[in-house]
Amino acid sequence: MNKRYYLLAGIMIILGMVLALLPEKNYYKQIKPVELLAEINDPARYVTTDQVAQKIIDQDPSIVLVDVRSEKENQEFSLPGALNIPMAELLNTEYTDMLDPATQDIIFFSNSDIYAEQAWIVAARYGFTNIYIMKGGLNCWVETIMKPVPPPSTASNCEIDLYEFRRGACTYFGGGNTIVQADDSKAKPLVVKRRNKKSVAAGGC
């Protein structure tokens, strides 16, 4: 046989081994530093608590809320329907597999927006798209949604509308002693009227 065949076979084997040793390819497209800076600079990555409230109320299926606080904090209080991914587990595939950046808008939140933002950057670096930060975090959530401050009487219509929305949202999330009277909700014991059974003895054909 021709020596060249051995040579060619050798080259193929070496190339094959190189392919086998290549690092596993990341599923997500890597972001470039300049792009990342542009994203950091873009205020569109923030969503307000009002927008988040609206989306929860609308039961928007395209959003997923991610709580980056610890498990303990999450159990004490979190937003309805939020996933808890503690910061340390952010790149754990067990958790990231629950997220699908292709079809969902992922909204990170923490007590404020600092941890959420850090999580955002790691996620952006990892190649996630459609990621957002809830501006102000849960502290702001309490101030705006759970305890909305009534605007002064001189406020613009816009502000009053916003306040009305927040009160409505507060009712939705909190249940709202504000509107529903407490007594009404105490359901009367349901009395089921049963028909008198005809006793077997009573009848017959």
Place this chain on the structure above:
Amino acid sequence: MVHQRDPKRLTISVVVFTIIIVVGLITLSRPQYVFTLDAMATLETILAEQEEISPYETAKIVARKDQHFQLIDLRSPYDFLIGHIDEAINIPLNSLLEDENFATIKKISKSGKTMIFYGNDQSQANGPWLLLVQLGINNIKVLAGGYEYYILLNNSANVADDSAYYAEKAKYNYALVFQEISGDNNVFSTIEKQPQKVIPKRRKKKSVAAGGC
């Protein structure tokens, strides 16, 4: 076989092929900025929580004109003109990676100084810090609370509202607030509490047709 008639053909094609690959590798444009940390290492940096520097410490550094530190103002040039911390230089956030600015940062970093980044609030400096850490610049601190809190602190020695500084601390006991506003009537708790409707089970009537005596 074809190549046995022209035995040099294979060698020539191998040589040509190698040349193409080598030329390709040489002319491959190398990106100007390359991440030196991967996402996992970045996460570890975040979890270490070593980046914050308190406004009190910063104020002391400014007062004694410490040469081991360099303050860097990330706000817009306009904000910088209106007011900034003494000795700070202005590198607006959006031009952070322009050649000139990045060269400045690298120079400061090489000289062994620690940079203190600040923006209006802490989160404005957070992103640039993480970006540069990923590019291999390690000696950066972030001013906790940002410029606004720093000014507040300097104007009045005793600031009661330190929420900007401890931004990540829960300001409220959320669970308690939640209970306060909801009482018993909230939609989420009532879902479980709703009394189950009693559905009377009826016996199946024996159809008349089914039988009888």
